[in-house]
Structures are given as structure tokens and as C-alpha cells.
Amino acid sequence: RYRKWQIRSRIQSSIDRNLAQAMNELDRLSNQLHLNRAVREEAAVIYRKAVEKGLVRGRSIESVIAASVYVACRLKKLPRTLDEISLHTRANRKEIARCYRLLVKELQLKVPIADPIDYIPRMGSLLDLSGKAMNIAARIVKIAKQKALTAGKDPAGLAAAAIYVATLLENEKRTQKEIANIAGVTEVTVRNRYKELVNELKLDIPEED
Amino acid sequence: MLMVCYMKKTNSISKPVVQIENIVATVTLDQQLDLHEIERKVPRVEYNPDQFPGLVFRLDRPKITALIFKSGKMVVTGSKSTQELITAVKRIIKTFYNHGIKITGRPKIQIQNIVASANLNVDVNLEDAAYKLENNMYEPEQFPGLIHRMTDPYVVLLIFSSGKMVITGAKREEEVSKAVENIYKTLKELDCLVTKSEDEQEEEFF
DNA sequence: GCTTTAAAAAGTAATTT
DNA sequence: AAATTACTTTATAAAGC
Numbered sequence: 001r002y003r004k005w006q007i008r009s010r011i012q013s014s015i016d017r018n019l020a021q022a023m024n025e026l027d028r029l030s031n032q033l034h035l036n037r038a039v040r041e042e043a044a045v046i047y048r049k050a051v052e053k054g055l056v057r058g059r060s061i062e063s064v065i066a067a068s069v070y071v072a073c074r075l076k077k078l079p080r081t082l083d084e085i086s087l088h089t090r091a092n093r094k095e096i097a098r099c100y101r102l103l104v105k106e107l108q109l110k111v112p113i114a115d116p117i118d119y120i121p122r123m124g125s126l127l128d129l130s131g132k133a134m135n136i137a138a139r140i141v142k143i144a145k146q147k148a149l150t151a152g153k154d155p156a157g158l159a160a161a162a163i164y165v166a167t168l169l170e171n172e173k174r175t176q177k178e179i180a181n182i183a184g185v186t187e188v189t190v191r192n193r194y195k196e197l198v199n200e201l202k203l204d205i206p207e208e209d
Numbered sequence: 210m211l212m213v214c215y216m217k218k219t220n221s222i223s224k225p226v227v228q229i230e231n232i233v234a235t236v237t238l239d240q241q242l243d244l245h246e247i248e249r250k251v252p253r254v255e256y257n258p259d260q261f262p263g264l265v266f267r268l269d270r271p272k273i274t275a276l277i278f279k280s281g282k283m284v285v286t287g288s289k290s291t292q293e294l295i296t297a298v299k300r301i302i303k304t305f306y307n308h309g310i311k312i313t314g315r316p317k318i319q320i321q322n323i324v325a326s327a328n329l330n331v332d333v334n335l336e337d338a339a340y341k342l343e344n345n346m347y348e349p350e351q352f353p354g355l356i357h358r359m360t361d362p363y364v365v366l367l368i369f370s371s372g373k374m375v376i377t378g379a380k381r382e383e384e385v386s387k388a389v390e391n392i393y394k395t396l397k398e399l400d401c402l403v404t405k406s407e408d409e410q411e412e413e414f415f
Numbered sequence: 416g417c418t419t420t421a422a423a424a425a426g427t428a429a430t431t432t
Numbered sequence: 433a434a435a436t437t438a439c440t441t442t443a444t445a446a447a448g449c
Contacts, residue, residue, distance in 0.1 A: 151370035152353030231422040286421040
């Protein structure tokens, strides 16, 4: 019995040490990404569960923290792309994605499919758009979903195109390049999604002088 | 029931087109091989032991590639049918023989993986499928297809919104068609197949 | 885990013309 | 801006790091 306690104690202290180090990393990454308190706490809860389940063994704390942050952002409806997160960690995108799949499977997380609408507020504010323009962009995405134009497409690209359309309709001009950069996609993708939206939604885009 | 299907949509009863795209097989020769000797005697081989322990040998028409190891085992990829695979193995051995690499005994051929494509000819609502199917993953940020791990037969399917798909992990051809039959039935039962008159009444923007 | 090989799907990306 | 090439995902064996 004493030995059992001893073993448990040793495991507990190992978990504690790991957590202490991981929380520092979580703080660092969260600051870089300017994440709010709710997302940080969600990520911390997810990471703690991962450590307790022994999912971090053989993996770097950084990659699991990054994956926890990615999941937390999605669950809190404040999504960040894997590329953006990987910009601030040593772990590459592939490794983070691998950890993400592990977390989803092992912790039985129910992560809703990424919704382009959730990308709009952040992208919109980074572009300094009006609330009205953002609402229009969201409405465009909603219709695009109904018309089955979103399946298989990168949600960030869809959000970017909807925002581009909204800026044209609201006369809050932003270049495709500006929007593409903030969305983390190429201008070609914004253009392709944009063309599809204009065609399929039969939008009347005000002519440019 | 069937009547309804007929009336609703004729293409929902057209049979899926299934095609084998690639067969991966291992071939066991009961003898050790000197890869450096093969590299010297057989033309058009690639051998970079620092990079990979296998020697690469390619056949044209059909385009088949073999990875050959010193243990006498090899991996043959690229064939689209069992017959093509068998013919390729014979050709490889004959080519080696003609260049002074003697191989005796009959090779043991084992199919390890069959990759196939199929087309249901009906659009699929991937979001619906993602929520209703089990053992699947759908992350459009990373890949446009829905990845579904089927238990029986034990294969993995990559399903796209167009109704086209990739089936992989099968070891026998019949597993492929079985998998396609199963997924078609399941998607239909779960109402994930898009009937034309379904994506109709949209709210208008203006 | 990685290295190498083949092939498809559809989306995105990086180059080239 | 269109065309080309290339990478994302899946499975699978081989021998070795």
C-alpha cells in the first residue's frame, strides 16, 4: 500500500511538473495570439485532461498545447487557422494537426465543423470594417451554405470572399490582397470563391468608376 | 419505396462506377539479393542506400514501380489489376535474369492494399454525413473530403461533395465494391444524398 | 516517427507563361 | 489571369535509422 501511494505520488508530481511547464507555454502562445480568458481556460482544461490520460507521452508539450489552443478556439467559436497557430510555435502544422486528431479521438471531443461565419468578426475587425458589413458577410455565408457552395472549401477562404463581397456592397473598399493576407489564403482563392458567390447568389455588385 | 426513388430522381438508382486505381503488393523471393550488383548490371535503376534501403526499378506501359530489397522482398506498386500485377512481376524477374541476375523459385505475391475511385453520381451533403456517420473526420480547412473509416469491410473512404470518392485499405477487389455499396446505402438512409429538389427554397439576400 | 513508391479525389498554393 | 506543377488526405509493404 505504501508502494502504491509512492507510485501514485510520483506520477502525480510528474503530471504537476508537466502542467507547470505547459501552463507557461500556454500563456506564451496565448499572448502571442491575443487569446481571451475563456479560450485560455478551455485550452488549459483540455491540456490537463490530455496529460492525465497520458497523451503527451512521446510528444512535445508545445505541440499538444498548440493543438489544445486550436481546439479551444474552435469550441469557443473564435477559430484560428492551424497555419496561424503554427507561426507562433516550434511545432509545425502537421504535428499540431496530428495532436489535434489525437485530442479529438481520445478525449471524445465534439468539435463542430469549422463555420466560416465564425471567422468574420476577427477578420472584419482586423480590416476595420463596420458591423453592418460584417453582418452582410455573415448573411452571404449563410446563403452560400444553403446553396451548398461551402462543402469541402476552406472556411477561411469562404469568409474572406464573403467579406470582400460585403465591402463592395457597403463601399468599404478593401483590396483582395488585404483580405487574403488577413485570412491567410491567397488572392486567387479569394477571387475564386468571390466569383462563385457572385454567380451563384446572382449578386449585383456596384460598378467601379 | 422504390417507386418514390424512381419518381424523385433517376440518378439515385444508377450504379456507382468503381475503378481500381492502384494495387500495392509485396513479392517474396526466396533468396538474398546484392543490390549493388543489380545497380551495376541492370539499367535504369535508382539506388540511394543512404536515402532509402530499397532499389527502385520502373517498368513503362503499364507504369509500374518496384522497390527491391536485399532480403529478396519487394514492393510492387502501380498496377490496376491482379493480372497486370502478375505480369509485371514476371517481367521484372525476366529483365533481371536477362541482365545476369539469376532468380530461382517462384515468387510469392501478396496484395497489401488496393486503392480505387468511385462515383455515386449524386451530390453528398458532407456536413450532414459528418454528423450522422460514425468514425469519420471532416475538416475542410485541411482536406476537402470526408474521411470515413468503415469497419466491414475494413477500408477507409474519402468522400467528396461531388459524390466521387476514394476507397483504400482493401486487400481484395470485392471489398471495394462492398464498401461502395455499403456507403451508398448508408448515405441514402441517413438522407445525406442531395436530391435536386432539395436545395431549393433559399432565403433571398435582397 | 521518418525515409520511398503508386494512385485517386477537390481544394489550395506556388511558379511560369 | 490562365496554365502547369505540386502539395494536402487515405492505406500499405519493404529495411533501417
